[in-house]
Amino acid sequence: MATIFPFPHTSSAAPATDENRLSAWRLTRFSAIAVPVAAAGLPLGVYLPPVYAQDHGLSLTTIGLIFLVGRLWDALLDPFMGVLSDRTRSRFGRRKPWIAAGGLLFAGSAWFLFFPPVQVSAAYLAIVLFFFYLGWTAVQIPFLAWSGEVSGRYHERTRVATFQTVVTASALLLTLILPTLADQLRPGDGGLKLALMGGLVAVTILPALVLTLTAFKEPPAPASIAPREPLGRVVRAVLGDRLLLRVLGSDFAVTLGQNIRAALIVFYVTFYMGRPEWAAGLFLFQFVFGVLAGPIWLKIGYRLGKHRTAVAGELVQVAINLGLVLVAPDNMTLLLGLTLAQGLAQGSGNLMLRAIVADVADKHRLETGNDRAGLYYSVFSLAGKSATAVAIGIALPLVAWLGFDPKTSNSPEALQGLALVFALGPAIAHALSAWLIAGFPLDETRHAEIRRELDAREATLVPAE
Structure with missing residues (x-):
């Protein structure tokens, strides 16, 4: 049986008070990674396909097929990443190494996705999306799991999720404003919209990673790792x-x-x-x-x-x-x-x-x-x-x-x-x-x-x- 690890706060049975609540500033820092993730996610399905079709000559059928395969790849990655982060043991923690590595991969692939060269092939889009979704999942799943471990308190977990929701909504609001501004500058210029939103991702990803990774210490992982189980048993x-x-x-x-x-x-x-x-x-x-x-x-x-x-x-x-x-x-x-x-x-x-x-x-x-x-x-x-x-x-x-x-x-x-x-x-x-x-x-x-x-x-x- 795996050793149970404690949460780094006072007993979860006690009522939350102003003295033992997690600070708002640290929760905001912890949620920072939601800014580049939200800023990249919105244009992915709304603005990026038209730009790749109109400005780079890819057919809608090709783009649709690539995105379909990409989403399937993204979905298949989720449970594997969940198991990997559960089983990881390092001096930096279980979740942080994946978030750091995934964040760097996310940043690099997002740059190639939002700032493509003039000549773009279907293979280019497929390869970039492959690594983009890999980096995204490596950030998202360990971060969600870590969010549930920041506190063992019933209501504090709701506060953690609330801060993430507010930061995400703020990032989405800013991301929606950017194409509106682009329409005022150069109406109908999809490339400019994509560049502005890509610029937001590029500017925020590294500071967001630093803020999130330094906001809290991870609670200690179980001292032992449970024996590796067959996939069927885990699914059941x-x-x-x-x-x-x-x-x-x-x-x-x-x-x-x-x-x-x-x-x-x-x-x-x-x-x-x-x-x-x-x-x-x-x-x-x-x-x-x-x-x-x-x-x-x-x-x-x-x-x-x-x-x-x-x-x-x-x-x-x-x-x-x-x-x-x-x-x-x-x-x-x-x-x-x-x-x-x-x-x-x-x-x-x-x-x-x-x-x-x-x-x-x-x-x-x-x-x-x-x-x-x-x-x-x-x-x-x-x-x-x-x-x-x-x-x-x-x-x-x-x-x-x-x-x-x-x-x-x-x-x-x-x-x-x-x-x-x-x-x-x-x-x-x-x-x-x-x-x-x-x-x-x-x-x-x-x-x-x-x-x-x-x-x-x-x-x-x-x-x-």
């Missing part, structure tokens, strides 16, 4: 954890709803509302208020607990998306109001569910003696990525089946079908997310008991020399 252990499956299902539904909305918002605003000039601005408007969402839901989480707050956030999302059914093409005011509310509710479910994963990993470690936090977070990440792909695979064919075609004039029935999918698709997905996580048994009281048992077991174990 993960899939056999019913609490984890509920969290994964709930997050899949959250992300599905968010990405159905994201996939259709430009079409909805441009064609149904008839306001193409608002297509990008509405997304930016949502993110302005999205920066405020994290602290709001953190306060609610203190009162209700994580799973109840996740349910509340998802039901708010259901109400907002059902409200979109009432939006007529001439009622921009109502749409703006619902978009503001969407921003304030943004990411509430994701935030709480991410913090819950660490609690579920604690329960698994108590029951089995195996520390699989990295693996658990990798599967959590994989669920979100799968939902992103499924959302596009559902939303676009569905609106096309209902008669919508952005290349031609559309009938009122086709536009109404687009509006209904835009409203009801996310509403159904968020309702499913709330249902899956409702009544979740691992609350603050139960988690405190688990942490006490883990701490007691730690006290009886002698670390290996």
Whole structure:
């Protein structure tokens, strides 16, 4: 049985106070790596494909195939990286070496991705994306696992996730502003947009790595490594954890709803509302208020607990998306109001569910003696990525089946079908997310008991020399 390691703070059973909370400054430093990661992720699916098609002559079919293979590669990497970081032993820690090495690989490949030469081949894009996703995963999965280890406290884990959410939302807001500025300088210049966003990644990646890696010390790893298990047994252990499956299902539904909305918002605003000039601005408007969402839901989480707050956030999302059914093409005011509310509710479910994963990993470690936090977070990440792909695979064919075609004039029935999918698709997905996580048994009281048992077991174990 693996030795249980303590968290570097006071007992998790004690209530959090101003004296023993993690400092806001250190949590902000720790979250810094989210800036370049978010700045690179947004243009990857929105701005980069058109630039490579229009400015570098690659066909949309070729680009689409390369990105599809790249996303599959990215998804396959997640569980392997989770297991590798769980099993790593070094004097620098388990997570830090992967984040440092992955960050450098991410930085180098992002440079070639955002600042390509004049002549670009399909092989160039495929190779750069191969290393880009490898570096991204090597940063993301160990960082998520480390986030759950920074504190063993129930509510402090929510604070850690909240700071990451706020930093990510701020980075996305800044990234969305850059192409807006580019349109003012040189309208329609996709290369300039890509260069500005790539410049943000290049300028922030190294300082962000330093800030994140020096924010906290990693807690000591288990003194011994559990024997290497067959892949099938590990998969069965993960899939056999019913609490984890509920969290994964709930997050899949959250992300599905968010990405159905994201996939259709430009079409909805441009064609149904008839306001193409608002297509990008509405997304930016949502993110302005999205920066405020994290602290709001953190306060609610203190009162209700994580799973109840996740349910509340998802039901708010259901109400907002059902409200979109009432939006007529001439009622921009109502749409703006619902978009503001969407921003304030943004990411509430994701935030709480991410913090819950660490609690579920604690329960698994108590029951089995195996520390699989990295693996658990990798599967959590994989669920979100799968939902992103499924959302596009559902939303676009569905609106096309209902008669919508952005290349031609559309009938009122086709536009109404687009509006209904835009409203009801996310509403159904968020309702499913709330249902899956409702009544979740691992609350603050139960988690405190688990942490006490883990701490007691730690006290009886002698670390290996």
